[in-house]
Amino acid sequence: xxxxxxxxxxxxxELRAQIVDGTLPPGAPIPSRAQLTQRFRVGxxxxxxxxxxxxxxxxxxxxxxxxxxxREKSVLYPxxxxxxxxxxxxxAADMQAGGHRATWDWRSxxxxxxxxxxxxxxxxxxxxVIRTRYVFRTEGxxxxxxxxxxxxxxxxxxxxxxxxxxxxxxxxxxxxAAGVKITDIRESVHTRVPQPIESDLLDxxxxxxxxxxxxTHWSGERPVETSDIxxxxxxxxxxxxxxxxx
Amino acid sequence: xxxxxxxxxxxxxELRAQIVDGTLPPGAPIPSRAQLTQRFRVGxxxxxxxxxxxxxxxxxxxxxxxxxxxREKSVLYPxxxxxxxxxxxxxAADMQAGGHRATWDWRSxxxxxxxxxxxxxxxxxxxxVIRTRYVFRTEGxxxxxxxxxxxxxxxxxxxxxxxxxxxxxxxxxxxxAAGVKITDIRESVHTRVPQPIESDLLDxxxxxxxxxxxxTHWSGERPVETSDIxxxxxxxxxxxxxxxxx
DNA sequence: TTGGTAAAGTTGGGACTCCAAGTCTTCGTC
DNA sequence: GACGAAGACTTGGAGTCCCAACTTTACCAA
Numbered sequence: 001x002x003x004x005x006x007x008x009x010x011x012x013x014e015l016r017a018q019i020v021d022g023t024l025p026p027g028a029p030i031p032s033r034a035q036l037t038q039r040f041r042v043g044x045x046x047x048x049x050x051x052x053x054x055x056x057x058x059x060x061x062x063x064x065x066x067x068x069x070x071r072e073k074s075v076l077y078p079x080x081x082x083x084x085x086x087x088x089x090x091x092a093a094d095m096q097a098g099g100h101r102a103t104w105d106w107r108s109x110x111x112x113x114x115x116x117x118x119x120x121x122x123x124x125x126x127x128x129v130i131r132t133r134y135v136f137r138t139e140g141x142x143x144x145x146x147x148x149x150x151x152x153x154x155x156x157x158x159x160x161x162x163x164x165x166x167x168x169x170x171x172x173x174x175x176x177a178a179g180v181k182i183t184d185i186r187e188s189v190h191t192r193v194p195q196p197i198e199s200d201l202l203d204x205x206x207x208x209x210x211x212x213x214x215x216t217h218w219s220g221e222r223p224v225e226t227s228d229i230x231x232x233x234x235x236x237x238x239x240x241x242x243x244x245x246x
Numbered sequence: 247x248x249x250x251x252x253x254x255x256x257x258x259x260e261l262r263a264q265i266v267d268g269t270l271p272p273g274a275p276i277p278s279r280a281q282l283t284q285r286f287r288v289g290x291x292x293x294x295x296x297x298x299x300x301x302x303x304x305x306x307x308x309x310x311x312x313x314x315x316x317r318e319k320s321v322l323y324p325x326x327x328x329x330x331x332x333x334x335x336x337x338a339a340d341m342q343a344g345g346h347r348a349t350w351d352w353r354s355x356x357x358x359x360x361x362x363x364x365x366x367x368x369x370x371x372x373x374x375v376i377r378t379r380y381v382f383r384t385e386g387x388x389x390x391x392x393x394x395x396x397x398x399x400x401x402x403x404x405x406x407x408x409x410x411x412x413x414x415x416x417x418x419x420x421x422x423a424a425g426v427k428i429t430d431i432r433e434s435v436h437t438r439v440p441q442p443i444e445s446d447l448l449d450x451x452x453x454x455x456x457x458x459x460x461x462t463h464w465s466g467e468r469p470v471e472t473s474d475i476x477x478x479x480x481x482x483x484x485x486x487x488x489x490x491x492x
Numbered sequence: 493t494t495g496g497t498a499a500a501g502t503t504g505g506g507a508c509t510c511c512a513a514g515t516c517t518t519c520g521t522c
Numbered sequence: 523g524a525c526g527a528a529g530a531c532t533t534g535g536a537g538t539c540c541c542a543a544c545t546t547t548a549c550c551a552a
Contacts, residue, residue, distance in 0.1 A: 044508070065516085065531085196259075233438070253536075280501080310504065310545085506542105
């Protein structure tokens with residue numbers, strides 16, 4: 001059982017163990033391809049494959065011309081760099097960067113609802129919707145992509161107004177101005193491989209997945225806005241906090 | 247810019263486009279290595295690498311001896327196969343499989359709090375905690391791993407009792423029996439590469455990440471239970487739904 | 493028609509090799 | 523001492539071959 005599994009796994013497992021237990025601390029150089037072939041008595045293919053697997057796992061990072069290095073912990077787990085929820089007002093605050101400079105960019109346009117958006121907003125395919133695409137940056141680095149859809153009949157024409165830095169507050173303001181009261185927010189979270197555009201915009205290294213949040217604001221039985229929020233899976237934690245009201 | 251990027255990317259991009267636009271529908275066979283080398287005039291390495299990338303992205307699946315096939319949509323997005331939250335009682339119900347047979351297995355023991363658990367339960371490292379490890383299965387397939395920690399001083403000795411199939415209900419029962427009222431639940435969600443044990447227990451194909459949920463039950467200002475919940479990232483959606491109480 | 497076998501095709505692991513582009517270090521020159 | 527070029531080393535892309543294990547298909551015999 002242990003004797004006949006692939007040889008590259010032996011290399012992966014030994015290196016991984018050393019990284020996890022701290023023998024190889026963050027920043028430490030990993031033996032090069034040439035060194036691995038000697039040390040483990042394997043071919044270059046196996047050594048190379050082992051390094052690729054560890055890189056895909058996010059444990060090491062390869063610098064061409066220099067070598068592979070153990071990834072810094074801070075990159076792996078920058079805990080709560082961005083809180084998703086505010087304790088006092090659950091689900092009320094949008095993403096806020098924890099103490100870092102943050103900027104939003106967005107662009108609104110009108111388009112037709114696709115199948116997915118139509119389902120989520122209870123519209124028919126092809127109905128007009130207002131689409132707003134956001135890019136959220138902290139320290140200049142893109143950190144979050146969001147695309148928001150509102151059904152086109154909700155009486156709102158002006159481009160994004162007041163409260164420029166907070167998409168949600170301005171949404172709530174517009175909604176209440178239109179007489180719509182948000183009663184309920186539903187989110188669905190899953191993880192997947194980034195699409196090429198996303199890994200481009202978010203500047204993702206290979207092997208990093210994204211968290212995809214589908215958030216829908218409801219007014220009674222009617223969905224009024226839905227958005228797709230995409231963040232790098234290794235740099236973010238979504239934090240939910242909900243009081244258990246009796 | 248487009249002329250000198252890796253040739254394997256050409257293969258990846260063409261196949262990915264055909265999969266996304268439906269030219270290659272779910273279940274359709276992907277050209278084999280040999281065919282790809284001919285069609286794209288590339289070496290075996292490039293063809294093989296392209297297939298590996300697409301497999302890692304979850305778009306295709308390789309069957310040894312047979313070929314690569316476009317993955318079924320249902321496998322990619324089995325939407326709400328498992329709801330995480332019940333609409334009537336937000337954060338009250340634990341995972342419920344949507345109409346599928348589901349079983350829990352668990353084992354409790356007493357251990358010492360590690361650094362992470364100590365921080366989350368506001369204990370000191372080394373303090374006694376009760377650890378319960380769960381494996382959740384639907385249709386026989388393991389679908390969720392959970393490890394729950396309660397501080398050891400919460401007056402509970404008997405092995406798991408009543409309400410066997412629902413870890414959370416039994417927790418609440420025990421808690422209320424001990425006079426502890428849960429006021430608040432906080433969760434933190436991120437995604438990462440599965441640890442070897444996890445990919446083993448959850449039977450994960452390579453390239454699939456996991457969603458890691460850290461859930462803590464609070465009683466006022468005091469955390470009383472914390473758990474790590476690990477689910478396959480490609481088969482699950484966590485669904486949160488919270489009414490916006492005035 | 494059915495059963496079984498053989499051949500052809502496919503994946504996944506592995507070994508070598510070559511090369512371009514980048515980094516690091518060393519050493520000699522100014 | 524400062525500077526710069528050369529050489530050694532490293533990664534990542536790419537090609538070729540080989541092999542074991544497995545699936546699919548085709549064909550032949552009962």
